[in-house]
Amino acid sequence: MKIAIASGKGGVGKTTFAVNLASSYDKEINLVDCDVEEPNCHLFFDEIPYKTKEVFNIIPKLDKNLCDNCGICRKFCNYGAIINGKNHPLIFDEMCHSCGGCIKLCPKSALIEEKRKVGEIEFIKHKNINLISGKTTVGTSASPFLIKHTKNMVDNNNLTIFDIAPGSACPVVSGLFGCDVALLIAEPTPFGLHDLKLIVSLIKDMNIPFFIVVNKMEKGNSIIHDFCKAENIKIIMELEENQEISKIYSNGKILVNENQKYKNLFKNLLDELVKKHD
Numbered sequence: 001m002k003i004a005i006a007s008g009k010g011g012v013g014k015t016t017f018a019v020n021l022a023s024s025y026d027k028e029i030n031l032v033d034c035d036v037e038e039p040n041c042h043l044f045f046d047e048i049p050y051k052t053k054e055v056f057n058i059i060p061k062l063d064k065n066l067c068d069n070c071g072i073c074r075k076f077c078n079y080g081a082i083i084n085g086k087n088h089p090l091i092f093d094e095m096c097h098s099c100g101g102c103i104k105l106c107p108k109s110a111l112i113e114e115k116r117k118v119g120e121i122e123f124i125k126h127k128n129i130n131l132i133s134g135k136t137t138v139g140t141s142a143s144p145f146l147i148k149h150t151k152n153m154v155d156n157n158n159l160t161i162f163d164i165a166p167g168s169a170c171p172v173v174s175g176l177f178g179c180d181v182a183l184l185i186a187e188p189t190p191f192g193l194h195d196l197k198l199i200v201s202l203i204k205d206m207n208i209p210f211f212i213v214v215n216k217m218e219k220g221n222s223i224i225h226d227f228c229k230a231e232n233i234k235i236i237m238e239l240e241e242n243q244e245i246s247k248i249y250s251n252g253k254i255l256v257n258e259n260q261k262y263k264n265l266f267k268n269l270l271d272e273l274v275k276k277h278d
């Protein structure tokens with residue numbers, strides 16, 4: 001079973017939630033960090049990677065001697081990575097999404113495939129958790145490509161939790177793709193609600209079952225509850241903001257390892273999700 005942990009915005013506790021959920025499980029489990037532009041799951045574990053895999057894609061490299069500046073490649077590129085030059089097109093590697101279309105279409109075979117490193121995938125073993133963590137190379141625009149490769153490293157026999165990038169753009173779609181259920185972590189603030197609405201709309205379009213987790217819950221604040229009631233969305237968990245939780249996190253510890261009440265809470269949630277799926 002594949003469980004996505006997502007949020008409409010950063011800073012709402014998505015990664016800590018994913019780490020706690022994985023840590024509450026007693027059997028072998030995969031935790032996949034799909035937030036490849038800023039992977040943070042590994043910060044909760046002391047172990048160093050036992051394996052690292054480099055990931056490459058291809059970008060076009062121009063042979064100026066063959067090019068007649070026909071402009072076909074520039075017209076084709078949807079990402080604005082190719083612009084007009086005086087004698088030949090100019091290619092901006094950092095804008096290229098490696099679709100390969102320009103290389104295939106060039107009538108003069110003037111565009112040659114060149115390998116570009118887009119990131120690395122790190123593998124860390126912590127007790128029963130297999131952490132698989134993608135990390136992009138700075139200056140590349142290949143997050144969806146790297147996310148796909150990172151997800152391909154997963155042993156599908158185990159329960160898997162995916163920590164998805166925040167927001168509702170392309171890397172989020174890549175992370176959510178193929179997941180059985182998603183938990184959307186929401187913060188009860190006007191900004192939190194605004195961004196929650198965006199990801200709810202996206203996830204409905206993707207037809208993935210989902211539930212809401214309200215994090216940093218405050219007494220008397222019903223902003224997320226009102227929205228969920230109106231939209232008929234189930235809130236599956238609420239976590240209050242308190243000093244004990246803040247202290248545990250500020251010491252770099254994992255909540256469920258420090259407090260049995262929370263371990264039971266997260267474990268019960270995981271059991272409930274697995275039961276709903278079976």
Ligand code: SF4
Nearest residue numbers: 067069070071073106
């Ligand atoms: S399609 Fe080929 S020949 Fe035409 S401008 Fe591009 S690189 Fe040059």
Ligand code: SF4
Nearest residue numbers: 077096097099100102
């Ligand atoms: S490979 Fe695709 S994205 Fe990259 S420059 Fe060519 S057409 Fe544009």
